[in-house]
Amino acid sequence: MQKLGSDLAPSPEGGSSSPGDQFAKAENAIRHATPGFPGFGLVGTVAFEGAYDSARNNAADYLKHAKNQLSRWQQQLAEGAKVIKDAEASSTPKEL
Numbered sequence: 001m002q003k004l005g006s007d008l009a010p011s012p013e014g015g016s017s018s019p020g021d022q023f024a025k026a027e028n029a030i031r032h033a034t035p036g037f038p039g040f041g042l043v044g045t046v047a048f049e050g051a052y053d054s055a056r057n058n059a060a061d062y063l064k065h066a067k068n069q070l071s072r073w074q075q076q077l078a079e080g081a082k083v084i085k086d087a088e089a090s091s092t093p094k095e096l
Helices: 002-008 019-031 041-090
Strands: none
Touching: 002 041, 019 041
16 A cells, blocks of 8 residues: 555656656646647637636646645555554464
8 A cells, every 4th residue: 555655656756657757747747838839820819818828727726636646545555554553463363
């Protein structure tokens, strides 16, 4: 269980291929994405830029929350593994 949590969660240095690190990279790429020149054009900028920024930021926020959830899972899986390990250590088999 601990290994599963470690495999899913973002690493402290952020350079692994774990889902948590991949979510962080995708969030960063999306948050800084722009349509570039000429973008939506003069009229399109007025009409679409706000909607584009909102959609882009919402998508980046979803990835940020997903990454944070993986960090919480890591902690919960580690706690679950400790409970199982402690229960196993304190149990004694019945003698027949």
